[in-house]
Amino acid sequence: MTVSTSYAVDPAALQATLTQVLGPLAKRVDLRLGEVTVTVTADNYLAAAQRLRDDPACRFEQLIDVCGLDYSDYGNGGWDGLRYAVVSHFLSVSLNQRVRLRVFCPDDELPVVASLTDLWSSANWFEREAFDLYGIVFDGHADLRRILTDYGFIGHPFRKDFPVSGHVEMKYDPERQRVIYQPVTIEPREITPRIIREDHYGGIQPGRGMGSNNG
Numbered sequence: 001m002t003v004s005t006s007y008a009v010d011p012a013a014l015q016a017t018l019t020q021v022l023g024p025l026a027k028r029v030d031l032r033l034g035e036v037t038v039t040v041t042a043d044n045y046l047a048a049a050q051r052l053r054d055d056p057a058c059r060f061e062q063l064i065d066v067c068g069l070d071y072s073d074y075g076n077g078g079w080d081g082l083r084y085a086v087v088s089h090f091l092s093v094s095l096n097q098r099v100r101l102r103v104f105c106p107d108d109e110l111p112v113v114a115s116l117t118d119l120w121s122s123a124n125w126f127e128r129e130a131f132d133l134y135g136i137v138f139d140g141h142a143d144l145r146r147i148l149t150d151y152g153f154i155g156h157p158f159r160k161d162f163p164v165s166g167h168v169e170m171k172y173d174p175e176r177q178r179v180i181y182q183p184v185t186i187e188p189r190e191i192t193p194r195i196i197r198e199d200h201y202g203g204i205q206p207g208r209g210m211g212s213n214n215g
Helices: 011-026 042-054 123-134
Strands: 028-031 035-040 062-070 085-091 097-104 110-115 136-140 166-174 177-185
Touching: 011 028, 011 035, 011 042, 011 166, 028 042, 035 042, 042 097, 062 097, 062 123, 085 123, 123 136
Parallel strands: 035 097, 110 136
Antiparallel strands: 028 035, 062 085, 085 097, 166 177
């Protein structure tokens, strides 16, 4: 009996397939909201990714995205695991199925995972972006440098502990006739909304609702 679903591939069937194909390489294979997420350790990251690409039951030929994550404030600060993770999204054009691969960096002080550039060349700029914004180092990347921020930028702006105003600001100096960097001059402040109440606003009178007729 064939089960009818709104997906090209039944997510539960894909979960079972990936669990069997990856075996001990997968730490866990979760199904939630119709999407399958495979979590692996850093030691098994490359091997699991290659199996997802090459195994006939997977055939995830296309890398859609690679992004970094900072879990330090996840769950309102209740997160007790490793801080940094890398998430990759893959598409199998051949089998019309998708999967998410997640790996946690084993060291919070120096987050490092292997680069996927030898398996998917499209990982190049994605990994540079994760390095720039989160400070995650991709071991084996041939050209790991900033891609969105300036070369003199300090820090990694998507980390949860990075100040909203940043560390430096940029402005044009008419005396030097060039753009310069200087420490941020914005003073941190907490804005409290000001509420203005007007008598009879909108036709409402004390003790009466709008448009009420009590006479």
